[in-house]
Amino acid sequence: MQKFEAIESRYAILPVDNVDTDQIIPARFLKTISKDGLGDQLFFDWRYEADGSPKPDFVLNTPEAKQCKVLVAGDNFGCGSSREHAPWALTQYGFRAVVSTSFADIFKNNSLKNGLLPIAVPADVHKELMAAAGAVKVNLASQTLTLESGKAVEFAIDAFSKACLLEGVDELGFVLKHEEAIQAYEAMNPPALDTRLVNA
Amino acid sequence: MSRPKTIIEKLWDAHVVAQPEGAPAFLWIDLHLVHEVTSPQAFAGLRARGIKVRRPDLTLGTCDHSTPTTPRDLPIIDPIAAAQVAQFETNCTEFGIPHFGFKNDKQGIVHVIGPENGATQPGMTVVCGDSHTATHGAFGALAFGIGTSEVEMVLATQCLLQRKSKTFNVRVEGLLGNGVTAKDIILALIARIGVGGGTGCVIEYTGSAIRALTMEQRMTVCNMSIEGGARAGLIAPDDKTYEFLAGRTLAPKGAAWDAAVAKWRTLPTDEGATYDKEIFIDASALEPMITFGTNPGQGVAVTQAIPDPGSVADAVERETLKKALAYMGLESGRPLLGRKVDVVFIGSCTNSRMSDLRAAAAILKGRKVNPSVRTMVVPGSMQIKREAEAEGLDQIFRDAGAEWREAGCSMCIAMNGDQLKPGEYSVSTSNRNFEGRQGKGGRTFLASPETAAASALAGAVADVRTLLG
Numbered sequence: 118m119q120k121f122e123a124i125e126s127r128y129a130i131l132p133v134d135n136v137d138t139d140q141i142i143p144a145r146f147l148k149t150i151s152k153d154g155l156g157d158q159l160f161f162d163w164r165y166e167a168d169g170s171p172k173p174d175f176v177l178n179t180p181e182a183k184q185c186k187v188l189v190a191g192d193n194f195g196c197g198s199s200r201e202h203a204p205w206a207l208t209q210y211g212f213r214a215v216v217s218t219s220f221a222d223i224f225k226n227n228s229l230k231n232g233l234l235p236i237a238v239p240a241d242v243h244k245e246l247m248a249a250a251g252a253v254k255v256n257l258a259s260q261t262l263t264l265e266s267g268k269a270v271e272f273a274i275d276a277f278s279k280a281c282l283l284e285g286v287d288e289l290g291f292v293l294k295h296e297e298a299i300q301a302y303e304a305m306n307p308p309a310l311d312t313r314l315v316n317a
Numbered sequence: 318m319s320r321p322k323t324i325i326e327k328l329w330d331a332h333v334v335a336q337p338e339g340a341p342a343f344l345w346i347d348l349h350l351v352h353e354v355t356s357p358q359a360f361a362g363l364r365a366r367g368i369k370v371r372r373p374d375l376t377l378g379t380c381d382h383s384t385p386t387t388p389r390d391l392p393i394i395d396p397i398a399a400a401q402v403a404q405f406e407t408n409c410t411e412f413g414i415p416h417f418g419f420k421n422d423k424q425g426i427v428h429v430i431g432p433e434n435g436a437t438q439p440g441m442t443v444v445c446g447d448s449h450t451a452t453h454g455a456f457g458a459l460a461f462g463i464g465t466s467e468v469e470m471v472l473a474t475q476c477l478l479q480r481k482s483k484t485f486n487v488r489v490e491g492l493l494g495n496g497v498t499a500k501d502i503i504l505a506l507i508a509r510i511g512v513g514g515g516t517g518c519v520i521e522y523t524g525s526a527i528r529a530l531t532m533e534q535r536m537t538v539c540n541m542s543i544e545g546g547a548r549a550g551l552i553a554p555d556d557k558t559y560e561f562l563a564g565r566t567l568a569p570k571g572a573a574w575d576a577a578v579a580k581w582r583t584l585p586t587d588e589g590a591t592y593d594k595e596i597f598i599d600a601s602a603l604e605p606m607i608t609f610g611t612n613p614g615q616g617v618a619v620t621q622a623i624p625d626p627g628s629v630a631d632a633v634e635r636e637t638l639k640k641a642l643a644y645m646g647l648e649s650g651r652p653l654l655g656r657k658v659d660v661v662f663i664g665s666c667t668n669s670r671m672s673d674l675r676a677a678a679a680i681l682k683g684r685k686v687n688p689s690v691r692t693m694v695v696p697g698s699m700q701i702k703r704e705a706e707a708e709g710l711d712q713i714f715r716d717a718g719a720e721w722r723e724a725g726c727s728m729c730i731a732m733n734g735d736q737l738k739p740g741e742y743s744v745s746t747s748n749r750n751f752e753g754r755q756g757k758g759g760r761t762f763l764a765s766p767e768t769a770a771a772s773a774l775a776g777a778v779a780d781v782r783t784l785l786g
């Protein structure tokens with residue numbers, strides 16, 4: 118995973134609550150067996166007309182949006198399916214952080230593993246961000262989000278995910294180092310089943 | 318005596334492998350289910366690292382999402398879907414994972430085949446790269462959906478990095494009225510708490526109305542826990558659970574069975590244990606539910622009017638509701654009852670098991686679906702398909718003018734060619750009414766199999782209670 122550096126960027130506003138992962142990337146694009154090429158499919162059905170032309174009023178189709186590394190969206194962002202294609206698509210488009218009042222659990226987990234920072238802010242800060250497009254600074258080390266007004270808010274992130282993002286650590290590599298603990302558990306807990314007997 | 322614990326805490330405590338300083342717990346996974354859509358990149362990751370699947374004996378695969386529901390002797394026409402299904406079978410074979418490929422006679426929806434084969438058992442941790450994994454919670458298992466990076470982690474280590482969730486007691490008491498089902502319980506809950514209401518929580522469903530449900534109905538309830546934002550949802554095991562499991566292919570046998578049941582009996586929440594959150598639902602006050610919007614929380618009783626965005630105080634919330642109604646082409650202030658529909662879909666991991674098919678067949682028997690409606694019945698697995706055919710349900714559906722198809726996710730996610738056309742309305746027994754979920758531009762009303770069958774007959778959203786007399 119790429120290291121997460123401090124960001125200073127304009128942000129794009131998506132003023133919709135409960136944005137689900139079917140909107141972030143529609144299911145028909147999940148037939149791929151690779152992780153690539155998903156940025157073009159981000160918000161596809163909100164972004165493009167039936168004939169494939171971009172919808173001019175959708176936020177990601179404005180020239181400014183192309184420069185935005187931060188997306189500000191309504192409450193409960195990323196609900197619905199567990200598809201990791203959602204953060205893959207967001208990062209491939211160019212986003213490094215999403216700001217909302219809250220995030221769906223699986224989306225949040227998936228994002229943190231892909232260098233996409235979910236930033237949950239209080240309702241008043243969220244309102245200020247939603248009111249007009251502007252720029253923000255994101256500092257992960259100090260866990261602060263600084264608004265254009267100069268207002269700085271602290272955001273929460275668990276220490277482990279933070280360290281992984283800052284150092285670009287790979288979680289699987291970390292777990293593989295604890296082979297002994299896994300073996301000890303395995304030895305103490307006989308399996309409840311053997312799936313290989315399923316076709317017996 | 319130690320502090321009283323909920324079943325959720327008991328399951329957690331029994332599966333912590335390690336708790337390294339400054340890291341989340343390593344949670345042991347007893348059963349890992351895989352399907353073709355969320356696993357290819359995980360297998361590619363294993364290959365790139367040169368590692369094997371640690372416990373193929375605790376892993377079970379099936380193809381379902383991209384899998385056509387047309388006769389199995391026909392090829393998969395969509396080349397991208399065909400490649401994905403083929404890759405899935407190659408991956409499972411290469412890594413030694415038992416699996417049901419496209420032509421396997423046990424193939425089916427991942428959350429249907431687990432319980433059906435006795436793989437899902439009480440006390441287990443179950444994961445799958447799929448958000449509806451909570452279905453398996455009906456057996457008293459801690460079961461939840463994970464992303465593809467986590468699929469790779471579990472394939473490689475049989476462990477997952479996890480943080481403890483909050484506990485949420487959803488207590489449902491009382492008798493369900495005629496025509497009111499398990500699906501209506503869960504739709505009513507989500508309408509109350511909203512699609513983010515369970516975020517950060519594992520739900521335990523308790524109360525007399527839950528205990529009264531069959532195992533299949535319990536799966537319907539647990540299945541949609543994610544639609545309320547919950548990490549997982551479960552129900553403590555009881556004699557019904559053991560009866561369902563006894564004799565299934567992967568369930569323990571003989572002395573091992575007795576030992577397992579004795580262990581399972583210690584799982585239910587201790588007297589006096591407390592939860593972080595609680596909610597109470599009066600089952601006797603529930604009516605058949607239906608969704609009108611573009612998330613599963615936007616639901617009302619079938620006789621109730623669609624809410625007015627004008628009455629919503631918060632601006633973004635108001636706009637979100639307006640946007641949903643605009644997408645759905647609906648006006649507020651009136652019920653959905655009588656609204657014309659184009660398609661009725663009976664299937665999905667929420668409602669595609671034998672009891673769902675029987676319930677729909679009981680309503681369709683000797684009647685004809687409205688000729689303007691395309692009615693699709695899609696069994697959850699090939700085993701269910703055969704069982705339904707042995708009972709003659711397929712004939713009832715066909716005689717009524719419905720399609721009887723092969724097993725798979727089908728029009729729940731519209732990845733396999735089964736889909737709505739833009740603008741079409743469907744009543745669906747699946748779990749998601751998100752924009753485009755059943756096909757680009759399609760509009761979904763979620764409801765029970767009973768409501769779906771009644772709507773197929775009427776050609777419009779119907780109240781099944783009028784058919785029950």
Ligand code: SF4
Binds near residue numbers: 428447725729
């Ligand atoms: S039936 Fe629908 S919800 Fe269930 S696993 Fe398949 S796509 Fe997902």
